[in-house]
Amino acid sequence: MLQPAEIDASETLTERQQAVLDAALRLLVEEGDNLTMTAVARRASCSKETLYKWFGDRDGLLNATVQWQASKVRVAAIDRERLDIGSLTASLERFASDWLKVISSDTSIALNRVAVSHAGSGKDDLGAIVLQNGRFALAKRLKPVLEAGQQAGLLDFEDAETAFRTFFGLVGRDVQIRLLLGDRVELTGATIGGDAARATQQFLALFGAKTGPLAHRAG
Amino acid sequence: MLQPAEIDASETLTERQQAVLDAALRLLVEEGDNLTMTAVARRASCSKETLYKWFGDRDGLLNATVQWQASKVRVAAIDRERLDIGSLTASLERFASDWLKVISSDTSIALNRVAVSHAGSGKDDLGAIVLQNGRFALAKRLKPVLEAGQQAGLLDFEDAETAFRTFFGLVGRDVQIRLLLGDRVELTGATIGGDAARATQQFLALFGAKTGPLAHRAG
DNA sequence: GCCGAACCGTAACGTACGGTACGCCTGAGG
DNA sequence: CCTCAGGCGTACCGTACGTTACGGTTCGGC
Numbered sequence: 001m002l003q004p005a006e007i008d009a010s011e012t013l014t015e016r017q018q019a020v021l022d023a024a025l026r027l028l029v030e031e032g033d034n035l036t037m038t039a040v041a042r043r044a045s046c047s048k049e050t051l052y053k054w055f056g057d058r059d060g061l062l063n064a065t066v067q068w069q070a071s072k073v074r075v076a077a078i079d080r081e082r083l084d085i086g087s088l089t090a091s092l093e094r095f096a097s098d099w100l101k102v103i104s105s106d107t108s109i110a111l112n113r114v115a116v117s118h119a120g121s122g123k124d125d126l127g128a129i130v131l132q133n134g135r136f137a138l139a140k141r142l143k144p145v146l147e148a149g150q151q152a153g154l155l156d157f158e159d160a161e162t163a164f165r166t167f168f169g170l171v172g173r174d175v176q177i178r179l180l181l182g183d184r185v186e187l188t189g190a191t192i193g194g195d196a197a198r199a200t201q202q203f204l205a206l207f208g209a210k211t212g213p214l215a216h217r218a219g
Numbered sequence: 220m221l222q223p224a225e226i227d228a229s230e231t232l233t234e235r236q237q238a239v240l241d242a243a244l245r246l247l248v249e250e251g252d253n254l255t256m257t258a259v260a261r262r263a264s265c266s267k268e269t270l271y272k273w274f275g276d277r278d279g280l281l282n283a284t285v286q287w288q289a290s291k292v293r294v295a296a297i298d299r300e301r302l303d304i305g306s307l308t309a310s311l312e313r314f315a316s317d318w319l320k321v322i323s324s325d326t327s328i329a330l331n332r333v334a335v336s337h338a339g340s341g342k343d344d345l346g347a348i349v350l351q352n353g354r355f356a357l358a359k360r361l362k363p364v365l366e367a368g369q370q371a372g373l374l375d376f377e378d379a380e381t382a383f384r385t386f387f388g389l390v391g392r393d394v395q396i397r398l399l400l401g402d403r404v405e406l407t408g409a410t411i412g413g414d415a416a417r418a419t420q421q422f423l424a425l426f427g428a429k430t431g432p433l434a435h436r437a438g
Numbered sequence: 439g440c441c442g443a444a445c446c447g448t449a450a451c452g453t454a455c456g457g458t459a460c461g462c463c464t465g466a467g468g
Numbered sequence: 469c470c471t472c473a474g475g476c477g478t479a480c481c482g483t484a485c486g487t488t489a490c491g492g493t494t495c496g497g498c
Contacts, residue, residue, distance in 0.1 A: 016475095032339030038454060046477045049458075051331055058456065112400075117336040118328070119401030120251030127401035135393055166421065169392035171303045174354055181331075181418055182338030182346035202385065206238070235445095255485060267445045268488080277486065 013068070017054060020044040021068040022121055024061060027111040033117050037061070059124045066126055072134035073102075078150055083152045091145050096171040096196035099138060103176045104187045108134075112180055140162050156209040163207055170199040232287070236273060239263040240287040243280060247262045247292050248329040252336050256280070289352035292321075302371045308419055310364050315390040315415035320356055320359060323406045323437055327353075331399055358383050375428040382426055389418040 013021070023044035027035045037058060041048045055061040100107050119127035139161070146163055149155035156162040175207055178185050242263035255282045256277060260267045274280040321327050330349055338346035349418070358380070363383055368374035376382040397404050 002487080033336060033341055037457080038455075041477090048456090049460095049476085049477095050475060052457065053475090080295075113339045113398075114334055116332055116399045117252065119399065120332045121253055122401065127399075131397065131402055133399045135396065165392045166389065168388075169388035170385065171388075172393075173388035175392075177331075177354065179401075180335045180338065181350045182341065183350055206421055206424060207422065255483075256487080260447090266448085267486090268447095268490095269445060272485070338458080410452090 013064075018047075018068065020046055020051070020054070021065050025069055025107065026115065028062075028065060029106050031109065033114045062114065062118075062126065063124055063129070063212060066115070066129050069111060070129060073133065083148050083154070085117065085154055088145070088149045088152075088154050090199040092203060093169070093196045095138070095142055095145070096167075096199050097192055099171055100175065100187065100192045100195060102134075103172065104179060104185070104192075107180050112176075116180065135168070138168070141167065142167070153209055154206050157207050166206065167199070167203045170202050189199045233323060235265075235288065239273070240284050241263055241272070242287055243284045245327065245335065247281075247284060247323050251329065252333045255264075281333065281337075281345065282343055282348070285334065285348050291345065292352065297425075302367050302373070303360055304373055307364070307368050307371075307373050308423065311386070311413045311422060312420040313361060314357070314361055315386075315418050316411055318390055319394065319414060321353075322391065322402070323398060330433065331395075335399065354387070357387070361386070372428055373424050376426050380392045386418070386422045387424065388419050390415065392438070 020040075024035070025155050027040055031039065037048050041051055044051075048219055049062060050105050055064050056082075061196045069219055088173065112134075115126040115130040118124055142164055143160045146157070146167075147154060150157065150160075155163070175187070223305055225335050239259075243254070243259045246259055247260050250258065256267055256300075259280065260270055270280060271296075274283050282350065331353075334345040334349040336341055361383055362379045365374060365376070365386075369379075374382070394404055394406070
């Protein structure tokens with residue numbers, strides 16, 4: 001489990017196939033896991049036979065859909081030039097804000113829901129894929145920032161993984177599970193910004209290096 | 220959504236019905252959401268007709284099963300007598316440890332999985348029930364402790380809800396979503412204890428009152 | 439011993455849906 | 469114009485499963 005799944009979807013998929021997957025994605029958001037092949041075919045204006053020829057079976061279609069969405073959210077890593085407390089704080093806040101926006105988006109919720117369902121009866125690796133492109137991709141992008149902060153003497157931790165997980169917890173808190181379980185969490189742009197700032201300050205309070213001024217501790 | 224669901228299951232259910240629900244629960248853990256009425260009937264050594272007479276339909280059975288499990292984990296609140304930094308720390312650690320044990324248990328994972336699935340297509344309130352007896356029940360039990368800590372001058376926060384959510388995040392971090400998505404997270408008794416202690420210390424570092432000694436900051 | 443209620447086991451029904459087959463259309467190549 | 473591959477639409481098949489119906493059995497009350 002949890003191998004990177006490096007295949008770049010945009011290479012091996014034709015324009016038309018991508019359109020079909022987009023349709024499947026929209027339908028997944030609307031209908032959840034109980035979308036039917038017929039519905040996908042109708043929505044995508046293609047025949048079921050084509051669906052089966054391209055994607056094998058229903059699980060194949062779901063797999064391709066999830067990977068397709070994953071391939072769309074690739075983001076460039078942050079360059080670590082001139083790191084001071086200000087830019088580090090900004091980076092962390094930006095990560096937190098982006099992450100909150102992602103997990104509260106309709107498509108993320110829908111995708112996580114199907115992945116969780118399928119993780120129960122292990123017929124495919126949807127859970128692994130979502131995990132890989134969600135939580136683990138985030139870690140891979142954030143860890144260099146944390147380590148750069150450490151080398152710049154701004155942060156103090158033993159294990160980047162542990163530090164990351166703490167940051168993850170401070171940012172996400174109970175939001176994701178509540179959303180997945182259908183709770184209506186108020187997440188406007190403003191509250192996201194506030195939460196990102198709060199989480200960042202708390203993280204800095206926990207892992208900021210004792211040497212050097214940490215400046216403002218909001219509260 | 221999210222009304223308390225105060226009905227006490229152990230009152231209105233006969234011994235036999237509880238046994239049937241226990242069987243359904245075990246099956247739910249093993250099979251996930253794709254358990255069949257036939258399988259439940261066979262496992263419980265009862266007839267399908269009885270199942271339908273007692274619980275209406277499949278969703279009714281699932282609902283009753285989830286509520287039945289929920290009714291089993293009622294826990295007494297903590298009495299707030301003589302609160303010092305030691306007992307407060309112990310309480311928090313105990314909460315954290317209990318919570319980690321719960322969310323990493325097979326039945327919790329299975330229940331959360333079905334609830335998440337069903338939250339997608341809103342045919343019932345499984346998500347609300349799980350939320351109510353999980354995250355919100357925890358808050359209800361923990362908040363008095365936090366407020367007692369505040370009144371004792373040990374903690375400093377403006378909003379108990381916010382403080383609780385931070386604690387929740389520090390304890391859970393990425394564990395629950397990883398488990399739900401099928402990742403094998405190493406959670407032995409020892410690591411749970413360590414995580415609970417770490418989360419508690421981090422929480423105290425963030426919300427411990429500046430006045431008064433906070434003693435050991437493990438790190 | 440008899441009755442009715444509750445319940446077990448199982449057969450049967452209806453339907454939804456995954457998967458397949460087939461006829462028709464279009465559009466590129468010759 | 470002809471051909472043919474690729475793809476659309478749709479009818480069709482098989483099956484799994486929710487739901488119902490029914491005969492047989494146990495058990496408390498008379």
